[in-house]
Amino acid sequence: AYKRFSELLPKEERENACSLRVPKSQILTLPELRANPFQQRICHVFSTSETEDGSMSFEDFLDMLSVFSDSATSDIKSYYAFRIFDFDNDGILDRKDLEQLVNCLTGQGEGSRLSSTEMDQLIQNILEESDIDKDGTINLAEFQHVVSRSPDF
16 A cells, blocks of 8 residues: 555655655546546545645545455445535535436436436435435435445445
């Protein structure tokens, strides 16, 4: 992990990798993130940068790797997935978050974008399946409940 992290830095800075932050632009060059539709959110969620620029310290990088490792528990994975899908960082998945989530998964192009009717129906289906307390949003507990019923998660 240290080797991969330090290789994201310029050669002359690699010996100080533990005390430096790698810019988000470099983190996004990782093959695992390059094609991920949630790459921006992943950097946002795992970065502890005070300027919220998405840069990562070595500790941030380790946190990200550990969450995405096969050995991470489903509770940890679902907690971070929830945070990644919570685009406005308000602690719930509402209709706007779900719409952004669907758009990330289907693509933003004209040919792949859902119609507003299709989007409304899909969001309604998601809420019917997930919104246990019927408040029109999905909280972390509801999200984790749905994920626990999905062995492929």
